[in-house]
Amino acid sequence: MLNFSQIAIRRGTRLLFSNAVFTIQPGERAGLVGPNGCGKSSLFQLILGELEADDGEWSVAGNPVVAHVAQELAYDERNAVEHVLDGDQEYRHLLDKLDQIDGAAQLRFEEIDGYGAPARAARLLSGLGFAEDRMQLSANTLSGGWRMRINLARALMCRSDLLLLDEPTNHLDLDAVIWLEQWLIKYQGTLLLISHDRDFLDGVINRVVSIERQQVTEYTGNYSDFEKIRAIKLGQQQAAFQKQQREITHMQSFVTRFKAKASKARQAQSRLKALERMEQIAPAHVDSPFNFSFKKPDELPEPLIKLQRVDVGYPGVKVLSNVSMTIAPGERIGLLGLNGAGKSTLSRLLSSELQPTDGVVETAKHLRCGYFAQEQLELLTAGDTPAEHFQQVYGLHDEQQLRNFLGGFGFSGDRVFEKVGHFSGGEKARVVLAMVVYAKPNLLIMDEPTNHLDIDMRHALTVALQSFEGAVVLVSHDRHLLRATTDVLLLVDQGKVTPFDDDLDDYPRWLSERKKNKTGKNISGNAQKDARKLKAQLRQQLQSVRNRVRKCEQVLQKRMDENELLEQNLADNDLYTDDNRDLLTDLVYQQAGLKKIVDAAEVDLLEAMEAAELAEEEIQNLDA
Numbered sequence: 001m002l003n004f005s006q007i008a009i010r011r012g013t014r015l016l017f018s019n020a021v022f023t024i025q026p027g028e029r030a031g032l033v034g035p036n037g038c039g040k041s042s043l044f045q046l047i048l049g050e051l052e053a054d055d056g057e058w059s060v061a062g063n064p065v066v067a068h069v070a071q072e073l074a075y076d077e078r079n080a081v082e083h084v085l086d087g088d089q090e091y092r093h094l095l096d097k098l099d100q101i102d103g104a105a106q107l108r109f110e111e112i113d114g115y116g117a118p119a120r121a122a123r124l125l126s127g128l129g130f131a132e133d134r135m136q137l138s139a140n141t142l143s144g145g146w147r148m149r150i151n152l153a154r155a156l157m158c159r160s161d162l163l164l165l166d167e168p169t170n171h172l173d174l175d176a177v178i179w180l181e182q183w184l185i186k187y188q189g190t191l192l193l194i195s196h197d198r199d200f201l202d203g204v205i206n207r208v209v210s211i212e213r214q215q216v217t218e219y220t221g222n223y224s225d226f227e228k229i230r231a232i233k234l235g236q237q238q239a240a241f242q243k244q245q246r247e248i249t250h251m252q253s254f255v256t257r258f259k260a261k262a263s264k265a266r267q268a269q270s271r272l273k274a275l276e277r278m279e280q281i282a283p284a285h286v287d288s289p290f291n292f293s294f295k296k297p298d299e300l301p302e303p304l305i306k307l308q309r310v311d312v313g314y315p316g317v318k319v320l321s322n323v324s325m326t327i328a329p330g331e332r333i334g335l336l337g338l339n340g341a342g343k344s345t346l347s348r349l350l351s352s353e354l355q356p357t358d359g360v361v362e363t364a365k366h367l368r369c370g371y372f373a374q375e376q377l378e379l380l381t382a383g384d385t386p387a388e389h390f391q392q393v394y395g396l397h398d399e400q401q402l403r404n405f406l407g408g409f410g411f412s413g414d415r416v417f418e419k420v421g422h423f424s425g426g427e428k429a430r431v432v433l434a435m436v437v438y439a440k441p442n443l444l445i446m447d448e449p450t451n452h453l454d455i456d457m458r459h460a461l462t463v464a465l466q467s468f469e470g471a472v473v474l475v476s477h478d479r480h481l482l483r484a485t486t487d488v489l490l491l492v493d494q495g496k497v498t499p500f501d502d503d504l505d506d507y508p509r510w511l512s513e514r515k516k517n518k519t520g521k522n523i524s525g526n527a528q529k530d531a532r533k534l535k536a537q538l539r540q541q542l543q544s545v546r547n548r549v550r551k552c553e554q555v556l557q558k559r560m561d562e563n564e565l566l567e568q569n570l571a572d573n574d575l576y577t578d579d580n581r582d583l584l585t586d587l588v589y590q591q592a593g594l595k596k597i598v599d600a601a602e603v604d605l606l607e608a609m610e611a612a613e614l615a616e617e618e619i620q621n622l623d624a
Helices: 040-049 080-085 090-098 103-111 116-129 146-157 172-188 198-204 223-234 238-258 262-285 341-349 374-379 386-394 401-407 413-417 425-437 455-466 480-483 506-520 525-570 577-623
Strands: 002-012 014-024 029-033 055-060 067-070 162-166 190-194 207-212 213-219 305-313 317-327 330-337 358-363 369-372 443-447 471-475 488-493 496-497
Touching: 002 040, 002 341, 014 055, 014 207, 014 262, 029 040, 029 198, 029 223, 040 055, 040 162, 040 374, 067 146, 080 116, 080 146, 090 103, 090 116, 103 116, 116 146, 116 172, 146 162, 146 172, 172 506, 190 198, 198 223, 198 480, 207 223, 207 577, 213 223, 223 330, 305 341, 317 341, 317 496, 330 341, 330 480, 330 506, 341 443, 341 525, 374 425, 386 401, 386 413, 386 425, 401 425, 425 455, 471 480, 480 506, 488 506, 525 577
Parallel strands: 014 213, 029 190, 029 207, 067 162, 162 190, 330 471, 330 488, 369 443, 443 471
Antiparallel strands: 002 014, 002 055, 207 213, 305 317, 305 358, 488 496
């Protein structure tokens, strides 16, 4: 279907790749792999006609219907289902013609099962984590993460011949990733997939197109097959072998400790399989730009933290109840559960970001918690550099020490002095991760740490976690990371936290059974009435919070407009004369005061947006 001959693409003066020759046949599911910035997304833009090749030619057979995930869409008062239906353009076109008594249109509408389209759209949204109530909300009231899920569902709704997906799992929880994987396996068209999730790639693709060192190479098979072949090409280098031994040692330790326990037998067997594969792919990341490790914590008190009959939630809603657990140094805990079940709530509780509503939380005197969550990327100061962040937080001013440390996170040369505001999502995540590592924590709480990270960085994080001497609590949709770094799986479901004694590979089966039970369960009339009443109250609270967000946005915009007018006045050269000295002083004082007001307005807006996010999560917790 797609033929590329001697293709070269540049970004400005930088060559991404050249002399690319490869073919994607109809029905193939190909994964585009390579480090961030190598040209994968640019290749998508070439196919979509958004840029032209700098050299070479490419062609596509026939006139295929192409679907892709739009980064931004204009959202209005219509609900999520209506926006997803827009993905099927023929459906929308025929729907408009039905009122015109067009027989051909009526026949074609029935052929494409037009009457079943809304139900298909709802199933797509449900698979991606939308509860029924959320589907009916105006799309323009949803947060960015939920809008991205709508964009993805809209692309899947299109009856396409060619589907282009660029990092589709970044905004998904594990249950939605598993659902998407199964959907793509059944997809009948040609798929081009960009992803850094190796388990997801393995489950979906049958071909790899690798872009590295400005060259494009084809491989047959899934991502594991590609990694083994690449490892052979790179050779069994001693440095790679030593680096990989840390992973193997940890997994072998797990097998030794738990193979005799019936409750852990399946997990131990999974580790044995992973060990076999690791030894084959050891050198595959020898040329990675990432190389860092967690330093030994100053103190390793035992236990680090203890929860006794703890309840936790948000105003008006209890998310988790009667949680009792103890975390000691060396424990590796993975949290599983449906989207909105409370995994992030538990993570925030353990990291002291959230306080319990009942029960006791005991923390060790020398507890030092390292907390990583996606919202922390937004707390970085756009106008500061990575070096300035380390100077402000840790008082680290030694330039060579900064360069050495941040170099392990891919910030080589003068990149440590570039402003964070110009960084990509992956680069910001690496800055935050570097700050967590530098703090020498003895308890790591990590909530979706791999979003935006490429495969090499994920591998480096996996290796670093293997040798970490403290405790780890991990929420991730990256099954490889979970499998390689956690020993104990806890299930967060229906307000409880319980052991999940099966293997991670059994989790999809549990998801399927859980959803069936949820659909078929019989709720008493009183319970239904109480649930509806509480959700109605929460929706009223949510609407109030959204109104607050809009008001804060208006106030902030007004103050920013005033500030812009002041800056225009201060730019007047006539102002800087002796005659206008008093006026200049007055304007400077006004600007200083206005800056404080703008800063306060920004804080108010962020707090309002966070309150809206929490209110949405509360409603979703009830649905779950």
